[in-house]
Amino acid sequence: MGKWGAFLILATLLMPALVLAQGSNPVPITTVNVQMLGPERVGNLPPVIAPVDNPQTADKILLGKKLYFDTRLSQDNTISCATCHSPAMGWSDAGPTSVGINGQKGGRRAPPVSNSAYNPLQFWDGRAPSLEEQAKGPVQNPIEMGNTHEVMVRTLDDIPGYVEEFKAVFGTTPITVDQVAQAIAAYERTVVTTDSPFDRFVRGDRNAMTSQEKKGLEIFNGKGHCTLCHWGSNFSDGRFHNLGVAPMAGAKPDDGRFEITKNPKDKGAFKTPTVRDAALRAPYMHNGSEKDLRTLIQLYDRGGGDDAVNLDALMLPLGLSDEETEALVAFTKRAMVSTNLSVANEKPIPASELPK
16 A cells, blocks of 8 residues: 555544644644645634744735735736736636736636635745745746846835835835835735634534535535545645646646656646635636536546546545535535635725825
8 A cells, every 4th residue: 555545544534533623723834844744623724924034014014915916016017916816816817827918828827815824835836935935936937927026126116105115114225025025925914714604613603504515514524535635724735736637728738846846746736725715716726627616526526637647646536426516516615705804805906006
């Protein structure tokens, strides 16, 4: 028996006891190696823990919010962080893959910014170890923002309103790329989707979920094997799995995590996304190949997609009935959607209100 086989059996035995149990002391997950993570209890999200070298302050969060919605960070002043990570699209985009400057289409859709503070590694392939490092990447990506860090910083340094705000927040001049990244990361750590019907159910409101949604949770935790990867309060193990997702028509194969690790076992593997608010950001998978929740669940029910090369050992046919599939859809479609209005109702900052 391979290690994944043993893990599958162990996780299957442990999960029922883990689900719905309340967490205790939150672990500073950003300091934990992803391979050290083990099955965690499903429940309410713990407080976000910021890194010691980038503490949260109200002024820094507001500055980061302005930068997040400011298209002047891009080469042609058309793309902001929010273009691909839109609050209106579940902090992702309309897909199937993201579009950057000059209408260029990328090979992957934007992973959600919401709850990314809980991810041990950022991006679909985990190439960034922190939100601060993640925030630097899209600026220099030739398809996304198409800029350079040097030009972006000069642009911001030529805007007196930004110079004043950066000096107030960081106490120094001129503006640096690290300060830009720290401010954006501070704002992103506030994008936490809480108070879903599931969260209220866990806290003791037995009427927060419908009977069908409760059935969906039971399947999520049992026959559906969902908690083998979507574990913990953020419903993600933070690891990387090959689900057999085939390239879209005309697209090149995407090696995913292998591009970073060069480990053949990681070919075609992508980070497990959070299930929280998933209903708001169809289509699904890194390339948007599954159009809605039902087709997504049907892929899992088949034991994975059409590309079986290097398929994760956790992908097994489930044998779900139509009723069980609908229960899972119902659980994900409403019970996992946040009603935290401060995040759900977030609106872009109009250009007229950005620093001049």
